[in-house]
Amino acid sequence: MPMLTSEIVPGLVAGGASCRMDADVAPKFKPGDRVTTININPLGHTRLPRYVRGKTGTVARDHGVFAFPDTSVSGVHSDPQHVYSVRFEGEELWGQDANARSCLYIDMFDRYLEPA
């Protein structure tokens, strides 16, 4: 691949490198669905943080189809799937020590979710 030069910089910065993938993949979930995150503990790269594993929340939005980081770490954008904004109540994550009237919105890949 060509070396990055000053001339190329502005276009590269303004264009970016979106991880969206143009793949016709059906979503497993839709806004309003109750979902539970899977309990995985991989040695490799994942974007499912520990504090959100095995938790139940509600799908708020479907962001569309993106490459899956857990496999893209192999070097190629792969495994296109829907990414959802999922809402978890504070108590669900932190129990009685949660802040009052607090919640989390986090982006969950299709592969991280099961129906609740």
Place this chain on the structure above:
Amino acid sequence: MNGIHDLGGMHGLGPIEREADEPYFHEEWEGRVFGLFFANFAQGHFNVDQFRHGIEKMAPAGYLQTSYYEHWLHSFETLLSEKGIISLEELDRKQAELSQAGDT
């Protein structure tokens, strides 16, 4: 991985220290590291997921005690040496050579 980077909910890390009007780069080398990300990414040496994972694999104590752009540098060294683009030995040699030359 269940690494040190996965910090959500951890306790005991102290207060959030803030600096007024801080520059993007506190040292010149930080700006060079920032630019090196784009240069290496553009060349296809790694993607963002690999770059992040390179940082995740840092030893935990080191991760917490080193600065943000030192994490980036660590990841570059890991990925570029794994790919055979540089070797850590030649990097050490170059660093020693530049230090001896009294280069600033």
Place this chain on the structure above:
Amino acid sequence: MAHDHHNAPPSDTAMRVKALETLLTEKGLVDPAAIDTLIDLYQTKIGPRNGAKVVARAWTDPDYRARLLEDGTKAIAEFGFTGVQGEDMVVVENTEDVHNLVVCTLCSCYPWPTLGLPPIWYKSAPYRARAVSDPRGVIAEFGVDLPEDVEVRVWDSNAELRYLVLPRRPAGTDDMDEDQLAELVSRDAMIGTALVEAPAS
């Protein structure tokens, strides 16, 4: 980590970085001028004044506000604030009932085209750890007085969506134009660790 001073020798890290850049340049893989251009571009053109313009437009133009909340990427692109680490934007609004706070617990993901590069505190372990488990404590630590009946929503930027908070327009600003309004909007207000204050009269 000691900072370099003008008369002190360069740190080991500085020499390491120079060694890496030199090696890669010698191998024909890196052009140092490109790095110069990148540093200059971010330092001079890409910062929170961009996001402030978006906020001021949303405050004064209800149609823009609706577009911004519906499709952040497209609406922000109307200003040309596009690209790296802002390819897929979501804008979340503060209201009388809801206050939003953005974090990346796993690393430092942040909307560069609208806010520039993140401050050290945003990337620091204590913020990343506590923003999700004690957002009210963090917000209070920043000096913001948030009523108990306001819902706090924390957005953990763990995928490739990047989040921008649309803060509430302060009272007493009806006579201000977009430029004047933009000046009121701080970076922290667009992360969720500050509110926008009206200027003292």
